[in-house]
Amino acid sequence: MSSNAPTPATTAAAAAKPPTRPLRSSGTDKGNPWTYIPLVLLAVTFVLPLLFMISSSFKPRDQILADLTSWRAFLPVGDLSLDNYAGVFDRVPVGQFFWVSTVVTVSIVVLGLIVNSMAGFALARLNFRGRGVLLGIIIATLIVPFETFAIPMVYLVSNLPRVVLHSDGFALRMGWANSYEVLIIPFIANAFSIFLFTQYYRSIPKELDEAARVDGAGWFRIYRSVISPLAGPAFATSAILTFLPQWNSYLWPLLVIQQENMRPVQVGMRYFFASATAEGTPWGQIMAYTSLITIPVILVFLMFQRAFISSIASSGVKG
Amino acid sequence: MNRRTIGVVAMAAALAVAGSACSSQDRDGWDGTGPVPITLWTHSAGNEGEMEVISQIIDDYNASTDAYEVVRQDFPQDAYNTSVQGAAASNDLPCILDVDGPIMPNWAWNGWLVPSGLTESDVANFLPSTVGRYNDEIYTVGYWDATTVMFSRRSVLEGLDIRIPTVEQPWTASEFDDALRRIQDSGQFDHAVDWGPSDQSEWYTYAFSPLLQSFGGDLVDRNTYASADGVLNSPESLAFAEWFQNQFDSGLAPRSNAQDRTEFRNERVAIQYSGNWGYLQNYTEFGDDLLVLPPPDFGDGPKVGVGSWQYGLTRTCTDRQREGALEYLRFSMQDRYIAQFSDVTSLIPATTTAAELTTSGYYGPGEPLEFLTPMSEQFGLVRPVTPAYPVISQVFQQQFQNLVAGEDPEQVLDQSVREIDADINAARYNR
Incomplete structure (x- = not known):
């Protein structure tokens, strides 16, 4: 095969049009203030808490409380400093x-x-018996709250073996507590993401598979080189919708992590609510900490927002 | 030998190696050399003052012995109980555990905590509420106690010609109602008293059940701990519920408050019902004008909430760890450490001899909080010593939030009794 010969995948992909639908045309709504006024109000509603959080993160506690009754609460005015950020680094790792x-x-x-x-x-894409039932079961798990099976899951992971590496070899230990495995593995498979991908893949013409199979591609090749490259928005949406709850994960780490060096950011938030201090709750530090842990979330959303909106528009799935 | 056989042999070899690696360390993590490690959990992460004292005790203890080494793990208070439940489920509890006093019977009943081995002579000098007892055995001991108090200001009460109550002569119910009315009518404040109704934690049970008990009611039958019927829905309890609801309906108290209880310091209320941990903040604001008052006597004597965080041993301790853990507990119960805890928290030192060693100016002879020690001894009533307490507390909190929101008092109490009794019967705590 020459180096520039078309592969089955490229042939099939070339035959395909991206299945995404065009977003709503801006057309005649452009410049109509009645369209923009509610949108701006909505945007302001969502932005104000962020402004409050970031502004307050630079203010001393007393000023935050004093500003609460005015618009100053949302503005970086008054006695501003980085003291709260320094305090955060002093208080928690x-x-x-x-x-x-x-x-x-x-x-x-x-x-x-x-x-x-x-x-x-x-x-x-694959035809096998019980496919519909299987998808139904996967979707059904979405309605079961995590809290209801959290403790059984703790039992389960505490009885699983784990290989622990040492400088002088490795050992087999029982229980996954205080490990990356326990924080990661139970959450890789995700019913909502499976549903999202299933829906999205269904919107891609099956003729692509057939063309690829004629070219000799197997199912994995079709998945990897034909269909997945066309499913960028689904990947982006899944990435965002998985990132958010995992970044905000709180209950599970509390149950399975006892060592401070394995705690995630949301558990760290509770360090700021210790009682019996003359200074009271350190609101400035809390705002500084929340600002710090919110930045990655905003960055991830900004990176994927175009594909996110495209996926939602085309698959009809909302997070 | 085919590939499958080779795979099986390789796996078996790996497991054998792993097994030998496992066997080099015992369940308590001791490898046969050096001191036996003893893990201790605290709920104080983020609380600089408490952590400082705990660290010092551990450092001093570890320096005093070659046999044991106490290793600390810190948890933030809000997250602590959930972490313990997870660790209990996975059998990862430490040897020494920090536990909130009223929860102790539940953890003991679950088998997570075991009798500590402390004797009566070990705790003879301690305030009764700082010693956790269950089934006639000492499970836990605490370095301090917290209690409920009323904060007000001398200038306000004297300005309105309201008598300043004392432990010897607290306000009577009618005196207290009259004081609240007089404050409200003065127009100087938005409300007369802040009861802290927005607190979603155990505050409702800790703070309001003593008022209920002062009316003559209670949360559960303390003779049998088998039912709340006839106690929590008794005429006395109903009288309390109606009185308490009226506080909010009549505008004497706000239905919500800031998380930091700032209303009192901002002079929007004249009286703040709080724990003595609020002293530091309030004193910073008002200085010597601040008054720390006992709660009123609503008929059955004044009552205050007592019982705070304590330390005990868990089922996870191995035999050799148990010995060291008990030794550590005794070591940590020295007056000098108890005094240091009080200095950094403003909480009541567990022994009167430690109170004399405090340097913060709270509990020494003639100092402003000195009266709290005898007050907590005299008026303190520990929360029901039963494994059912977590559920009792949760039900009480939820139902009394409904009461504050305006639900019928009788209905609130009857529903509370139904839910508490359902749990007691289902869990069979008494069998």
């Missing part, structure tokens, strides 16, 4: 919490995209 949350969240997102997209592909 922020870097360590960030590291744990980043490793866990990125691992879950990346592994989740692989596993869930493959599951979605199988459910959307």
Whole structure:
């Protein structure tokens, strides 16, 4: 095969049009203030808490409380400093919490995209018995609150073996507590992501598969080289919708993590609510900490927002 | 040998190696050399003052012995109980555990905590409410106690010609009602008293059940702990519920408050019902004008909430750890450490001899909080010593939030009784 010969995948992909539908045309609504006024009001409603959080993170506690009754609460005015940020780093090991949350969240997102997209592909493209029932069961798990099976899951993971590496070899230990495994593995498979991928893959013409099969591609090749490249918005949406709850994960780490060096950022928030201090609740530090842990969320959303909106518009799935 | 056989042999070899690695360390993490490690959990992460004292005790203890080494793990208070429940489920509890006093019977009943081995002579000098007893055995001991008090200001009460109550002569119910009315009518404040109704934690049970008990009611039958019927819905309890609801309906008290209870310091209320942990903040604001008052006597004597965080041993301790853990507990119960805890928290030192060692100016002879020690001894009533307490507390909190919101008092009490009795019967705590 020559180097520039078309592969089955490229042939099939070339035959396809991206299945995304065009977003609503701006057309005649452009310049109509009645369209923009409610949108601006809505945007302001969502932005105000962020402004309050960021502005307050630079103010001393007393000024935050004094500003609460005026618009000054949302503005970076008054006695501004970085003291709250310094206080945050004094009070909690922020870097360590960030590291744990980043490793866990990125691992879950990346592994989740692989596993869930493959599951979605199988459910959307492969013909096997009980496919509909299987998808129904997966969707049904969405209505079961995590809190109801959290403790049984603790029992389960505490009885699983784990290989622990030492400088002089490795050992087999029982129980996953205080490990990255316990924070990552239970959350890789995600019913909502599987459903999202299934829906999205169904919207891609099946003729692509047939063309690829004629060219000799197997199912994995079709998944990897034909269908997945066309499912960018689904991947982006799944990434965002997986990232958010994992970054905000709180209950599960409380149950399975006892060591401080394995705690994620949301558990760190509770360090600021210790009682019996003359200074009272350190609101300035709390705002500084929440600002710090919100930045990654905003960055991820900004990175993927275009594809996110495109996916929602085309698959009819809302998070 | 085919590939499958090779795989099986390799796996078996790996497991054998792993097994030998496992066996080099015992369940308590001791590898046979050096001191035996003893893990201790605290609820004080983020509380600089408490952590400082705990660290010092541990450092001093570890320096005093070659046999044991106490290793600390810190948890933030709000997250602590959930972490313990998770660790209990996975059998990862530490050897020494920090526990909130009223929860102790539940953790003991679950088998998470075991009798500590402390004797009566070990705790002879301690305030009764700082010693956790269950089934006639000492499970836990605490370095301090907290109690409910009323904060007000001398200038306000004297300005309105309201008598300043004392432990010897607290306000009577009618005196207290009259004082509230007089404050409200003065127009100087938005409300007369802040009861802290927005607190979603255990505050409702801790703070309001003593008022209920002062009316003659209670949360549960303390003779049997088998039912709340006839107690929580008794005429006395109903009288309290109606009186309490009226506080909000009549505008004497706000239905909500700031998380930091700032209303009192901002002079929007004249009286704040709080724990003595609020002293530091309030004193910073008002200085010597601040009054710390006992609660009123609503007929059955004044009652205050007592019982706070304590330390005990868990089922996870191995035999050799148990010995060291008990030794550590005794070591940590020295007056000098108890005094240091009080200095950094403003809470009541667990022993009167420690109170004399405090340097913060709260509990020494003639100092402003000195009266809290005898007051908590005289008026303190521990929360029901039953494994059912977590559910009792949760039900009480939820139902009394409904009461504050305006629900019928009789209905609130009857519903509380139904839910508490349902739990007691289902869990069979008494069998």
